[in-house]
Amino acid sequence: MFHAPPRVLLGPGPSDVPARVLLAMAQPTIGHLDPAFLQLMDGVRDKLRTVFATNNAMTFACSGTGSAGMEAMLANLIEPGDKILIGVNGVFGGRMVDCASRCGAVVEKIERPWGQVFTQEEIIEAVDRTRPALVALVNAETSTGAHQPFSKELGEAIHSRGALLLMDCVTSLGGAPVKVDEWGVDAAFSGTQKCLSCPPGLSPMTFGPRAMERLDARKTKVQSWYLDVAMLKSYWGQERVYHHTAPINMLYALDEALNIALEEGLEARFARHRAMHELLREGLSQLGIGYVSQEGFSLPMLNAISIPEGADDLAVRKRLLTEYSIEIGAGLGAFKGKAWRIGLMGNSATKRNVALVLAALGEILGR
Ligand code: PLP
Numbered sequence: 001m002f003h004a005p006p007r008v009l010l011g012p013g014p015s016d017v018p019a020r021v022l023l024a025m026a027q028p029t030i031g032h033l034d035p036a037f038l039q040l041m042d043g044v045r046d047k048l049r050t051v052f053a054t055n056n057a058m059t060f061a062c063s064g065t066g067s068a069g070m071e072a073m074l075a076n077l078i079e080p081g082d083k084i085l086i087g088v089n090g091v092f093g094g095r096m097v098d099c100a101s102r103c104g105a106v107v108e109k110i111e112r113p114w115g116q117v118f119t120q121e122e123i124i125e126a127v128d129r130t131r132p133a134l135v136a137l138v139n140a141e142t143s144t145g146a147h148q149p150f151s152k153e154l155g156e157a158i159h160s161r162g163a164l165l166l167m168d169c170v171t172s173l174g175g176a177p178v179k180v181d182e183w184g185v186d187a188a189f190s191g192t193q194k195c196l197s198c199p200p201g202l203s204p205m206t207f208g209p210r211a212m213e214r215l216d217a218r219k220t221k222v223q224s225w226y227l228d229v230a231m232l233k234s235y236w237g238q239e240r241v242y243h244h245t246a247p248i249n250m251l252y253a254l255d256e257a258l259n260i261a262l263e264e265g266l267e268a269r270f271a272r273h274r275a276m277h278e279l280l281r282e283g284l285s286q287l288g289i290g291y292v293s294q295e296g297f298s299l300p301m302l303n304a305i306s307i308p309e310g311a312d313d314l315a316v317r318k319r320l321l322t323e324y325s326i327e328i329g330a331g332l333g334a335f336k337g338k339a340w341r342i343g344l345m346g347n348s349a350t351k352r353n354v355a356l357v358l359a360a361l362g363e364i365l366g367r
Helices: 019-025 035-052 066-077 091-102 120-130 152-160 209-216 229-236 248-264 266-286 313-324 351-365
Strands: 058-063 083-088 106-111 134-138 164-168 187-189 202-207 302-306 339-343
Touching: 019 248, 035 058, 035 202, 035 248, 058 066, 058 229, 058 248, 066 091, 066 164, 066 187, 066 202, 066 209, 083 091, 083 120, 091 106, 091 134, 106 120, 120 134, 120 152, 152 164, 164 209, 202 209, 202 248, 248 266, 266 302, 266 351, 313 339, 313 351
Parallel strands: 083 106, 083 134, 134 164, 164 187
Antiparallel strands: 058 202, 187 202, 302 339
């Protein structure tokens, strides 16, 4: 059997998985149409509605990681030739561009330098200029640590121009407020391995009434059979029609991860993420290390920080891993070799971990 080394996961995900979640996963696999399993699915769906702050009927956990969720959203909501406006200020906005163009969309981009966010005016001006059918934005850009604001006003402005609003909340769900209904988000997808502290493998997602209408009005078949939401709806809905074999034990895990999140309480969980972020920021500033994300718009759960002058990116990360068993993330894309990413997500967002990573970094950097 493979023996996983003990690690402190302080990278961009996965985060540390609580024992309760691992134990839930270790239970016997049962059939994907077993009444007991169907009951678990109903529970997962209700709990996901709570964490997404939505009443959307079509709320479920898509098989596959966050990227499968992204692909499912785009493949279902785009028909070839549709125009989509995507905010690109990091890797994941870029990934949506790639994914949407493979779905046959005419892609329009608004761009900001890495680490910065879009203003509401900028987004609305771009919608007026490009008249898209869909606007897609990343709430928590994991590659840059930037926290893109969403609001009721933004959602209304997008709807009044005839477009739908899609949100990537892979990194924010369960760690910062994600208010699907209040913000007028028509479709949102996430991942399990970040602030929900469940292993990777499922993508929680939700489709609102406008998005479902768009699906019903499609003239062409969704090009992905596996991710066709109309078919998945028949399995997750009351009909329980077999589509594909659900990843049974992964759903046990997600159910327990959601139990843990809701027992803590979402507001308390958000406050914990914010407090750990402040503690880390304070300690880093004492080490002379600052953030690469726009001031006032840093994500609480993902700290993208400048690599100090003279520090060897790879060597420092290697020492953190081999000497302290701590994983942190490297910079991606424009931030490669320039930034480190310290994740304080879900179960990993603790005082102990903040103290540990600060002490280890201080020691390695000789500060
Ligand atoms: N979107 C964002 C913002 C992410 O951070 C990630 C993963 O880090 C993804 C999408 C893709 O998710 P996954 O790696 O689980 O496929």
